[in-house]
Structures are given as structure tokens and as C-alpha cells.
Amino acid sequence: MLVLGIESSCDETGLALYCSQRGLLAHNIYSQVKLHRAFGGVVPELASRDHARKLLPLLEQLFSAAAVDKSELEGIAYTAGPGLMGALLVGASFAKALAWSLSVPAIGVHHMEGHLLAPMLEQNPPQFPFVALLVSGGHTQLVAVEGVGRYQTLGESVDDAAGEAFDKTAKLLDLDYPGGPHLAALAERGDAARYRFPRPMTDRPGLDFSFSGLKTFARNLIAQERGDQPLPSAQCMADIAAGFELAVAETLAIKCRRALQQTAMQRLVIAGGVSANQTLRRVLTAAVEKVDGQLFYARQEFCTDNGAMIAYAGWRRLAAAQRSGELAGAPQNLAVEVRPRWPLDQLPAITEVV
Incomplete structure (x- = not known):
């Protein structure tokens, strides 16, 4: 399964392609540090606008680097929370629209579950x-x-x-x-x-x-x-x-x-x-x-916010037949739902071994 991961919870725009057979194919990230430095912290409105500007160019760069076509995608994972409301909505809307256009499933990923599973991307993952x-x-x-x-x-x-x-x-x-x-x-x-x-x-x-x-x-x-x-x-x-x-x-x-x-x-x-x-x-x-x-x-580049951890976490849930909307108990549709606050222990367990 080839999964695209999209991270936009705060001030980094991260994308990655994860293949269940070949591992991580490519990832890229854009940091907004220079944008927010003048304010001494993250300005949510500016963060949202910058995500909207950067997502499409980063997507094109990602597929070019991985030498795969969008038609090969089998699923899209995006950060659904916790995070800044506007920033989450930008990434989620982009992911849901792209998934609809390609007729592939989408899954909202918990940001901290992504971090928790990031060490699984290493050669010696924890059991x-x-x-x-x-x-x-x-x-x-x-x-x-x-x-x-x-x-x-x-x-x-x-x-x-x-x-x-x-x-x-x-x-x-x-x-x-x-x-x-x-x-x-x-x-x-x-x-x-x-x-x-x-x-x-x-x-x-x-x-x-x-x-x-x-x-x-x-x-x-x-x-x-x-x-x-x-x-x-x-x-x-x-x-x-x-x-x-x-x-x-x-x-x-x-x-x-x-x-x-x-x-x-x-x-x-x-x-x-x-x-x-x-x-x-x-x-x-x-x-x-x-x-x-x-x-x-995880290695240094996967400690901070990144798309690779979202792609991996999304693959684990998509492989267990979860889809966007199921985490909230809603039917699969084009509705965009994000959760700025989201307790980790509210996530459903995966019973299938992948």
C-alpha cells in the first residue's frame, strides 16, 4: 500500500510517501521559523496561509523525488489534531479533496500517535x-x-x-x-x-x-x-x-x-x-x-513535526480498514473534521496484525 502523509498542525508543512513493501520513499518539509521569528512565536493565521501556499508545490516535489505518479496512491493520511484549528483545516481540506479526486480513502491521524510511532521508521524499531x-x-x-x-x-x-x-x-x-x-x-x-x-x-x-x-x-x-x-x-x-x-x-x-x-x-x-x-x-x-x-x-529529522510519521501512522490504520470519519463515528464523506484538542486514549485500537 502506498500512502501519502500530510502534516500541518502548527508551523511546519510536511509531506511523505510511505510504501508498506518498500518503506519510506521520500519526504520533504517546509519550516515557517523565519516567518514567525519577528513575532517571537507562532501566529496562527499566518501559519494557516503559509500551509495553503506550500502544500501543492511540496506535493509536486515529493512525487518527483519518489519517481511515482499520483495515480499509484492507495490512501492519504493527514493530521486531524491536536494542533492549531486553521492549520489543521488547511491540511485536512487538501487531503480530503485530493483523496476524492483520486478515489482513494483518507484517514485523519492523531498528531501524537504519529510522534509515538515515528521510531518504527528506523532500522531497529521497538517491539x-x-x-x-x-x-x-x-x-x-x-x-x-x-x-x-x-x-x-x-x-x-x-x-x-x-x-x-x-x-x-x-x-x-x-x-x-x-x-x-x-x-x-x-x-x-x-x-x-x-x-x-x-x-x-x-x-x-x-x-x-x-x-x-x-x-x-x-x-x-x-x-x-x-x-x-x-x-x-x-x-x-x-x-x-x-x-x-x-x-x-x-x-x-x-x-x-x-x-x-x-x-x-x-x-x-x-x-x-x-x-x-x-x-x-x-x-x-x-x-x-x-x-x-x-x-x-527516531532520527533527528523525524523528532520534530514531519509527514513521514503521519504517513506511517495512517498506513497502520488504513491497512486495518479504517477511514476518515470513523475516528469520530461519522460515515465516510467529504466533511472535514479536525480536533484542536484530542486525548490520545480516545483512539480506537487496531486488532489486525499488519
Whole structure:
């Protein structure tokens, strides 16, 4: 089965072609970072308009790179949520119209299920069951995964997501947008031992997270160290960034170890934009080794939003005979339905082995 994946949930337009026999044939992505940088964050209306401008040119480039024709498509998968309403509608409308014109089925994919399954695109994919840490700008969740659609939420952030805390702390340090990667780069020059950040909610049972306090701790450190200047010294800022980054990584690692022990599982998958962070990967690798576990993650280009993860997740559901509308309980038609908010554990399970 040849499936086209379309991702347009926020500020990246991603497309990919996945073949059930040959694997990933081609993928491309357009980032809107330059567009939103002047505003210090994503402007939803501008994001929607840019998706509309870029989808068709990217589609033509994709089929040219894969050396296949649109007539060979057997299904189309698109991100139906969670995400920005306008951005989701652009991708969904494009996908449904294209599917109708080619007389092929379409399927709405949960954005975080796409991230969760992204490591399946690697040469050494994880086997079910496993614990997944979904960590991004909008989500921080621990999920027990028994199979596709068989998800149990074990814990989640009670306030800021980890990626959101990265971005907010980066703003405090006057770093450019997007803040998370810039903070990680600054942390490479810092001494993480200079400032001892707290490890929130690790001194009590449970698997929930809280990261807003780390942002407040960073703000207080900056105010303490800057004196009469607008910001502390460059080295001090690097040390604050390093201390913050390590605190987030170790907090996540402590909860991941608990989750593995609680579920008696040995495989941990990390997915989402923050899973590209090298400090987090290093700390988690050490943590799972202590419990004789294995760590899995996608390559860097598939950690952030991309069409490949949507194509793969869509293929799994299309192969199980699901179609657009079934996730919402509606009949197959041209109606475009997206969900800006969509709990992961509401997804139907796939019983068919593909």
C-alpha cells in the first residue's frame, strides 16, 4: 500500500510517501521559523496561509523525488489534531479533496500517535509493548503502549510541557525564536553543576510532571546574577541554561524509570520535538541501562513535526480498514473534521496484525 502523509498542525508543512513493501520513499518539509521569528512565536493565521501556499508545490516535489505518479496512491493520511484549528483545516481540506479526486480513502491521524510511532521508521524499531515518553512544546506524557491504539496514560504535566518550559526559559535568557534549540546550544558552553535546579515532583510517588517551577527558578537566578545589567554575563547565562536543561532531563529520566518499573516493561520510546535534545538522550540512556532496559527514538529529522510519521501512522490504520470519519463515528464523506484538542486514549485500537 502506498500512502501519502500530510502534516500541518502548527508551523511546519510536511509531506511523505510511505510504501508498506518498500518503506519510506521520500519526504520533504517546509519550516515557517523565519516567518514567525519577528513575532517571537507562532501566529496562527499566518501559519494557516503559509500551509495553503506550500502544500501543492511540496506535493509536486515529493512525487518527483519518489519517481511515482499520483495515480499509484492507495490512501492519504493527514493530521486531524491536536494542533492549531486553521492549520489543521488547511491540511485536512487538501487531503480530503485530493483523496476524492483520486478515489482513494483518507484517514485523519492523531498528531501524537504519529510522534509515538515515528521510531518504527528506523532500522531497529521497538517491539510492543513499551513505555512512551511524548515530550514536545505542547505535550509531556508517559504512555503505556500495548499496540497501535492501545494506549494508557500513566502520567502527564500538570502545567507547562517540557518543550514549553524550554521556550519560556529561553525568552528569559533573551534567546532567539525558536527558543528550545537555542537554549540547548547555549547549554553546551555551560557548567550544569554551578546552579542546582530542583527536580520537580520527584520526591513524591506518581508519574505526573511539573515544569513551571523550573522557569521561575531560572527567572530568580537571572535577577540575582544580573546586578545592574539587563542580563547576567554570557558564562552565567550558559551555566543557567545547562542547569535548567539537566534538571528537565533528570526529572524526565526519574519518572521514566518509575514507569518502566511500574509496568514491568523494558523498552522506552521517546518521541516529540524535545526527544532530539542530546542531553535528554544521554541521561535517559544511562537511566534505562540501570534497569536493563532499551531506549528507542527516531532520527533527528523525524523528532520534530514531519509527514513521514503521519504517513506511517495512517498506513497502520488504513491497512486495518479504517477511514476518515470513523475516528469520530461519522460515515465516510467529504466533511472535514479536525480536533484542536484530542486525548490520545480516545483512539480506537487496531486488532489486525499488519
